[in-house]
Amino acid sequence: MSDSKGDSNLPKRGLQNRHVQLIAIGGTIGTGLFMGAGNSIHYAGPSILLVYLVIGMFMFVVMRAIGELLYADPSQHTFITFITKFLGNRAGFFARWSYWLTVVFMGMAELTAVAKYIQFWLPSLPSWLIQIVMLILLTCVNLIAVALYGETEFWFAMIKIVAILALIVTGIIMAVTGFKTPVGTVAFSNVWNHFEFFPNGVGNFINAFQMVMFAFVGMEFIGMTTAETENPRSVLPKAINQIPWRILFFYLGALFIIMTIYPWQKIPANQSPFVMVFELAGVKWAAALINFVVLTSAASALNSVLFSASRNFYALSFQSKAKFLQPFRKISKTQLPINAVLLTSVMVAFSALISVIPSITNAFSFVTSASTDLFLMIYVLILMAYMKYRKSDSYMPDGFLVIAPKTLVPLAILFFSFVFVTLFFNPESRLPAIGATIWMVVFGYISMRQPKQALNK
Template structure:
């Protein structure tokens, strides 16, 4: 195993192999939203949902290429958030590193809550808090043993999602070619473009679909966190990122196209999983249990990635603060893992188990989780700004892993993410969390402004 030294940290063991990174990248591209929320997305936009996924996929790819170019130039970093501090300044970096870490923690709490809900499908009498503690202990142990075990776990979690989507696509194609009939009509590719309209349910619902789909992609950037612990990162990282568009085209657009082939898009219910409906049509009586298992592994995968990503962010964060409280988190274990950072992150995520037994806190928790998710858009904008400043710095690597047409696509991506954030205020369901995220920006931004301009070594 080769090693790398982070700017402000100890060596990180390179225990992830190419196959781990490739499957982690695929798994990070496919969220539970596809399995459970596809019907709702189609309900909002009809066949135009394909255009929504394609547009967001394009700009997420631009953001990932920017992250990739930064990490390619300096693959020793445990987190791309470091580049915000380096190229924009310590005050903005302070806001970004704490906001991002807390956002990931809240994301982990939400995923842990979801895991308990999915397990209760089979064990309805088991308390949610107990399920959460057991699952958290298991996945924390995975993250503490070796980075290779984390990679192996994510490999198989991702494989389950891939097999489920491939099964859906193959089933749909066979149905279409054999003239299969459903209770609502024939299975035919023409169902997709029959009565085609860009705004079948109005412009407002079309725009709202962007919000829903956007948050299905949140977490894709976690692939960048694996760089410092990957064998030969400058060979592996470009492959993982460059395949993102093809994964989006095949897994997302392919699955949605087949769903609308099987069911006329006007007749797909918003409150049911199309995956369950399709597999039930194919004669799989236990389709609901099957998809529940898939989304369970998807949520567990997201939680596993949260523990990995948040702990690496917290490890890097501990070197960028003078607080005595954070000094213990600078330590690496004998196996070169940030053990203290992993344990502290797991402890924070574990608060969801406490919240689950205090009903009065549940609504507040849902609000904070939704508001923190909106902060991802701010982080994406900041990393793109940092990238633009990197291109003008003396660290710029002209022969590195370069973004395509950066002068055009990067500013467009910034405008696009800002547009998504603004639209949140026009949707009653997303307005309050958006206000919460804005308050976080104002209040924590003011706290960040009180920090030193530059990060002192």
């Protein structure tokens, strides 16, 4: 099965290499790093560097698998179509609907976060109003041209990158000069002083994996972004192969510097370490600075959601005979899936309604967490599809090949399965994990009632 429908009907490929490179860097840096790093360090101490390294390695395996599939068939605008092609229509039905809904819920969560960050400066503005205005702005960005989306993401990514570079440079200068703070002298040795591999027990070390895992969720958007360039086969390898270096520098580098400036034993779990570090460096407006960074990070994630989910729904409209899906095949004069973008935006807009009904806020948090857990299932499915691809006639032996696939791909499947199982042992993640499991069982049953063969277009 292919989604190739003729160049005139495909979304326009309007991204340049500079867009993709910055988006790829920004896509590896989640809001979780800025806001959640203190919590993860609190759980695992210096061993958090190992946690990020392991998860980064397996996410790289996923990205290489997606990259190899898209390299072999650049006509695709979403990696989800490969699940249908290589695992069958039933698995594809589960994946494409689950992924679209999951990404929409992710967008709702990011829109809620955007309102919260803006209220830092404008506390009297109602959350629902902020959400509607921001959603309209980003929907317009996604409706005008792919290049405008790329330009917006370019600058969102630049802000995150500059913030982390500033942190790393500041930390190095403070360590080299022996800068003294209220919590001690800044020194690289703070990272390994009184080192304990499991400072808070093995259980908390394992829990750190699930916390950090969700800081990486959404990295696969990079694959869909490169699919929107004029020459995906040229851009894909470059964008994906640089991911390990970005993880090493931006994640591990930032965490190492944070623990250099602020001894890891004293880092509180409920505060952003970025705010604390800049305050120790004498930046009085550190809280406002980091609030601006996480605001742009959340807006960037929301922008990517509108982009990614609309492409997935556009592809989905060609994989079903349902009449209600036919209008979503429409392409605008600027070669964008206009109706798919508008539907995604309307779905995300429900978060504004939820924000004014307190009684369902907890339910929304539960659904959002449960849907985020589904990313683990999607990653497993794409890796299984990749293994089938390697045995198929579509396999391109001289393509952009995964390194040691016979070893690393099965290991990655086991790892993501392990992370999902650990969700049941943490009281905070147990209910969402049960929700994700119920979703998998119920939607899996619905998927099994679908035709074995996908609709031929």
